[in-house]
Structures are given as structure tokens and as C-alpha cells.
Amino acid sequence: MNKNIALAALITFALPGICLAQGIENPSKEQKQIQPEVMNKVKTMAEELIKKGFTAGDGYGEVWIRDLNTFIKLSCKVNDKSLIRKHLITFFQFQQADGGILDGYIPASKATIYGKFYKSELAPEYLGHKNTVETDQETSLIQAVAKYIHSTGDKSILTDKVAGLTVKKQMERALDFLLKERFNEKYGLLWGATTVDWGDVQPEHSWGVVIDENTHRSIDIYDNAMFLIAINDFITIGDLNASEVSKWKAVYKSIRQNINKYLWDDKAQKYIPHIYLNGSPFPPSFDESKIYYHGGTAVAIEAGLLTKKQVKEAYQKMQKNVADAHAATIGLTIYPVYPLGTFENKGMGPYSYQNGGDWTWFGGRMVTQLVRYSLLTEAKEALAPMLARVVKNNGFYEWYTPDNKPMGSSSFRGEAGVLWTAITELEKKK
Template sequence: MTLLALLFSCLIAAFAPGAGELPPTTWLFPREPAVEAMRVTAEAVFSATQVTWADATGAPVTGFRPAAIYPPLFGRDLSWIVPAARLFYPPSAWQPGVEAFLRRQYGATTASDEDGWQAGAGALPGVLHSDGRLDKASAVSDEETSLIGAAYSLFEVQGAAWLTTIITGTADLTESRCDHCAARPRDLAAPRVIDRLDAALSWLWDNRRDAANGLIWRGHTTDWGDVTLDPTAPNPTDLDPARALRTASLFDQVLAWRAAQQLAAMWEALGDASRAATWRQRAADLQAAANRDLWQPQRGFYRLHLHLAGPACAEGPPCATWQHPFDEGRLLAISNAVAAQVGFSSPAQTQAILAALAQAQLAAGATQPGLSLWPPYASWTFPQVDMQAGRYQNGGVWDWWAGVQIEAEFKAGYSRRALLHLRQVARAWANHPGQVYEWQARGLRPETRQPDLAHASMARDYAAGAATLVQAINAGLYGVEWQAGGALRVTVRLGEASGAITSTLTGAGRALSYTYTPAADALALSYRTWGVGAFPLWLRLPPDRDAAAVTLDAADAVFTVERVGADRYVALTGLPGVHTVTVRILPSPPWWEQWRLRWRYLREPGSG
């Protein structure tokens, strides 16, 4: 037994059933100690950004703010933080924050405290302050979809029963349209979680879909950003209602598609197949429209947005949409990585997107992935100082998006590239342990060839960046995916590298520990589960290796060999409890021998 296996065997034994709490989330990766150290940094950032207060009714509000320089809770950040934070914190640390956004859902007359905007019944605030103020950025269209993502993470932990929880609030849903309520009369003065989520996405569909093409619209930001270039807007994150520059952003289409799929899954968990089918159809229509209007096959990625007719065109004669005097389609936006991560793009599209992002990193001279936009808009296209070329949302490098890109690379079957990118970020973190920057300028100081941190964000504890990198490690490299209904999927992507992980869904009674040890002739996986049933178990084959046989404990196991992207996997069914999987491997035959065997099989199917 290797030292790595011995250490993790002791850890598993220490937390055997009946020994108390489940083991905490941790991982070992001897090949790259900097990857191991990322957990310590992430936990430090989560601790620094955790907040709690009581609202006007005395109800607790807990969650994770983006960073110390951003004191409120932001719904869009919470959506990216909680999938990782739940590996370290129980629901009590963030569930009240999710519910607080639902409790403050807009009614017909609700006004944002910052600018007085009345979004309309069903809309959700984007920002909650500890003094009770709320705000909504009118320049963006991802606040409802982000909160649905955070709610879905909670649904995966708490189950369907949470969706029926009554959430009373400052505005009730009697003021909003509710398509499904006629079929199921109920007192909407005390709506359930699912009713509030449905009303939120219905608001987006009713108020932010362009009539001409069916796409979700927003102001002119980069794509995912919240800073608009409109100089007449009352502040950088809001629209000028009279002359707003409207765009259909890839980012909004992807998050709205994901939110519709998640809402459908939640309705299905409650037994409402009809409502689920409605949202799945809306998701399919949105995806088709985005592929029609935004996908660029000659470039291999989606354009960041499409310019739309503004409000002045809606009531008068047809008029041309405003455009830049250059080809915006050549700008590669990081929301393409989001499309790949959530499964919005097809496998062929995903392959092209990830290759384009890797090439953009090299072209930009960036030392790690997470490049928000390449090439950026020219300086002073946006009137804000921090939006100059190569900075902030206009071409800055973000750990937040690096984590998304790396997880997408792992899941799409490009593990070697993903591991290279993960090591790049891990080594950058090693230069400032315990800190995660919000963004950095993409340039290098010529004297040291290190990132130019003089033009980096003030935030040094950016929780979304910590969270997406944790997910890139947990769900990407180690392949532990906690799913709704108590389900688990494990895809060990370590290949030729040894490693170990304990992944615990805190507060849900579910955990997995495994140790993976490759050798020249075999791959060995020892694992233990808590609180889960049988699950899909895939192990990535090292390059130029084939599987000859698989045993589960002492018995031969039925398995298949699957290909995803450039990766090949041994696939079998994992059993709950304590088990050992051994994959006997052999060198792959040369290409000409593989073709000969395939030809023989086609002529004589019974030959093997």
C-alpha cells in the first residue's frame, strides 16, 4: 500500500459509521502541492466573506458576500459561491440568504432603493443590504436566473420538500401573473418557494425577451458584466429607459436556459409534469434561437451579443439598430466557457469553444485561463476608468471564470489541458496564499514576467473565484458531482496521477472518500460512501492504455469503455459502502493494429 493510500485509509477508518460527523472535505494531489493548498485558501476566503444579520422582521439572513469591499449580498455571486461553499458549510450558513431574496421579491409597486426603478411583480432584487435596502441592476438580465441557480443548489441538498416551504414577503404573488395557478388554485398571499421561483422566471420571459427573435435582452455591457457603455445611464449598472442600447447577450441566454431546465426539474420533483414541460420547451426554443443568431461556425464560438432595436424603434417606423464601427463578432467572450460548462453547447461546439479560449490566452499573453474578453474593446469605448482595454470586465483575467473554464475542460474530455490550466492558477495563488483576487490586468511586468498586480482589483478575498476553482477541483479533476434526489456521479479524471479526496455535502448526510493509485499495469481505486446508493463510476484511462479487465472487490465487473472528447474512460456501476475497484490495463495497440481489428470486427462481428 502506498503512503497516500495508507493516509487516506486511516482517514476513512476514523470516520466510520457511528463515529460521529462525516469527514470534512479535503483532497490530496502529490504531483502538485499548490493544488492541495488551494483548499486552505478557499476556506479562508469563505470565512472572510461569510455574513449574517437579521432583517426587519427578525428573520436571519446568512450567506457569502462577494468580498469585503462589497458588503451586501449579491444574488449573482451567491449562485456561483454556494455549489462549492456547501462542501464546507451546512445549509444554515446560506439557505436564509437564498430565502431572503425570495422574501423581498418585487410586487407591482416595489421600487429599488437606489434609483426607484419599479421592475414589476415577480422580479427579484439583485442586491440585499443589511439595513434592508434592495436594488436591482436594470442593465443586466441574469439576476432572476442566478437566484434560481442558487435555489437549485439548495434543492440538491434539501430535496423537494423545501420547494413547498411557504415564503411570506413584503410583496405577495397575487400581484403577478401565474400561468399555472388556474389549474391549481391556492392562496398566493402565502406562496411556496417553487411559486416564487416560477414567478421570477416568468417575469424575465415576459419583460426581457425580444419580440423579434425571442432572445433575452439587456443593456450594452461586455456580455456577462454589469457596467454599461451608455453614457446617459443614471449609473453604470442601470439603463437610460428612453434611449437604452439593447443587446442579446450570450451569457443571458445560457443562464436563462439553465434556469428553465432547473425549474423544470424542480417541478418534476413535485409531480407537475405539465409545468415542467412548459419550461423545457421554453429552454429548447431559447437554445435554438441562440444557435441561430449567435453561433459563428466559421470562428468556432458564439458572438458575445447581438445588437437589438431600442425602445425608440418600438413605437415608430422601422429603424436601424446602433452598431460599432468594427466587427464585434471577433470578440471572444468568456460566457462561451459558461455555455460549455452547463451543457448549452453541443460537444462539437464545446470542442471548438475550448480550443478558441486556449488560443486566446496564448494570443493575449495571459499566464492563466479566465480571460474575460479577447480582444477587448478599445480604451474609452466604455466611459469608466476601470473599463479600459485589458482591465476589469473588458479583458481582465478572472479566477472566477478560470474555474468555470477549467471545469468545462475536464467535463468535455480535455483533462490534460484542464490540468495544465489548473496548475497555472494554483501556482498564481501560491504567490499570494490566502488571497483570491477578483481580477487582474492581463499584462506581465517585463522585468519579472509576473502578472501586473498594480492594475488588479482591490478585492483580495473574492469568493466567486475561490468557489469556481473548488468546483473545478471537486467536480472537475476528482469528478465528484452531487445531484438532486440523493444521486451521485463520480468521474475520476486523475489518469496517470495519484490522488485522493473526501467530498462531503455538508448537512445532507452524504459523503464520498476515495484514493486513486495508478501503476504501469493497473489502476486502483479504494472508496467509501455515506448516504448514497449505487452510482455511475468512471475512471479515465491514462494515454495509450486500454482496459483488459475490471474487478469490483474480488469479482469481475461488467464495464464499457467510453470516449468523451479526447479522454477515454472505464465505466461501471459503483456500489455504496466500502469497495475497491481494480482496472487491469495494457498498452494500446498501434493505430494500424486498431484499424485491422475494427475491420475484422465489421466483417466478423463474433470475433470480439
């Protein structure tokens, strides 16, 4: 997310090999079992945190769509739906002329002088912002609206008007933006700046969140899997006519086919990190093809791109990476990591932040997918250490070092949201 990277990611690890906190490494069979009271405690903690607001966490004045998308289900359970609806509508009030969606917005009184801010006459009390290196803002908003509708039954949001158009039409404009502004004809897939998996820090700049003349454009699994999910959500909740359904089903089919054709490495049984459109920013001596992207793989599974057998194999690979990296959970962003000095941003050293930091924000999503595919033993095994550290630290932290040290926000709502969802889905299987 890159909001607190300068503060939260100062500790870097040039090499793995750090021992884990006692009780996490090589857990016994008993330790892998999750006690009901632990699940209930974490669920309650998550519910209490989400009641307190919609920002990403402490230290963040902004409401971010990629974060809100991951805790909106829980928010719909504990917060007034009219307030949730208002926050969703605000994103559409900041929608750009080309259909693009911003990352988030902040009360104008709390905005810092850093970065570029956008104004909207429809929401004058806020200022908006966008990390242009990413290609998941539009898809996150579509998914969030769908989750809101599924959770509340309130489809009337689709007929609300923003800038003279219905929310449904604005959603379609957001999807069309991706096809017009972020679509590569050669590969038939969406592109973004080169970042680490789902991250928003490019290597060519000391901060790294804005596309510029130094950007290396590329295609990855995360952005395109998010697009598939969003298209499916739009078809499901959008009350589309036959022509609209036909259009988006054709786009969905094409994106899915091209993901399988260009991004899936059948021999290695993994997604390749990037397809480069104007060269790689990384040195030729570094073999990027060896890197396994945990987050993008989890989202690809959510998009239905892998079989149950492949899901189980992906989980096993993630756990092997955790063991090899001496990390704590499958939230480990990637393995192996990008070498020291690869990123100009000093917070992106090996095993820091998005470069091999351990993020429950994505690890928890993988747990939910394991439950979805009835891989319950694996789901419990993966979830146990995530819950244990929440209880131990008495909070939901943004990310963790390989030795399980909590970093960043101590009230990270994205972690709370995905853990609550994973626990809730696991409880349904009883």
C-alpha cells in the same frame, strides 16, 4: 460586478504586450502538472474563506446572488445549511411585484447613499439593490436553489412560504418575469443592456449599471445560456406537474433553437457578441464581430450547447487569445478588447475589469466544463496558472491584469468557489 470598479480598475492598458510573471508564460510540461499539495492548499484556503461569510469579498457589504450562485456548493460543505437557506429566502423576500429578483442586499446600517435601494417589510434589517443592465439575477437564484438542494438534500425549502406563496411558486414567477419583461419576440431570446460578455457596465454612462433612455438593448449568449441552465434546474428539482413540465420544456427547446439560429456564428465557430435591438453603442469603425467572449462561451458549454469537439476547439481558441493578449489564463474576459474611450466609465479601459481583465471567476467554470467533457489534459493546463497565482498572492483576487497583477477584492468568494469546484471535479476523475 462593478462594486469596486472606481477603485479596483484604475489601471488600464491601451495595448497588450506586457510580459507575464515568470513561470506563467510558455510553461514547461512539468509546470503544467498540478501538484496534489497545491490543489489541497487552494481547496483548504477556499474552505476557510467561505466559512467567514456570504458577501462577495472584502470591501463588499452585500450578498450578491450572481456571486453566491458560484460558491454555494462549497458553502453547503462548510457552513450551516439553515444559514444558507436563510440567505436564499432573503432574496425571495425582496422579490418584486413583477417577479423580478434583485442583485443583492446589505444590512441597512452599512448601506451607502449611492444608488437606489429597495425596502422589504419581510426583511426590514436589509436594503436591496439591482443593476438593471443585467438579466442574470433570476436565473442565478434558480440555479443557487438547485445547487442547495442537490448539495444538502433539503427540498423542503421549496414549500417554504414567502409573501403567501411557496418558494417553488416564487421561482416560477422569477422565470415568468424574464419571459414577460426581458423577452424579445422577434428573436425569441432574452435581452439586456449592452455590456461586455457577462458584465454589468454599459458604455453609455460614467457608472453604467442602470438601464436608461441612452441604453442600447441587445441579446447575448450569457443571459440566454444562464436561462437554459435555470429552466433545466427548475424542471429537475421543482416537483412539477405534467402541465408545468410541458410548458418549461417547450420554452427550453425554443430558447435553445434560437440561440443556435441567431447567436452562433457557424463559419467562425463562435458566439457573436450581440444582436442589437435599437442600434449599437460602438463606433462603426470597430468590428465587434471579431471579439471572442470567454465567459459566455463557458456558460454556453455548461448549458450543453456545444459538442465535445466544439468544446475542445473553444478551449484552443481561448488559449490562442491568451497568447495573443500576453495574458495569464483563459479567464481573460474577451479578446480582442473594446478600444480606449469606448466606455464612459474610466475603469473599463482596454484590459481592465470586464474589458479584457482576467477573471478566474469564469475561467474556473471553463475548467470544470473541460473536466465534464473528459478533456483532462486541457483542464489541468488551464487550472495550473490559476492555482499558482492564488498561492503566490496568498488570496483569491477578483481579477488580474495581463501581467498577472491582482486587482480588486483579495478575498473574492466567487473565485474561491469556482476553483474549489474545479479541483473537486478533477479529483473525481482519478
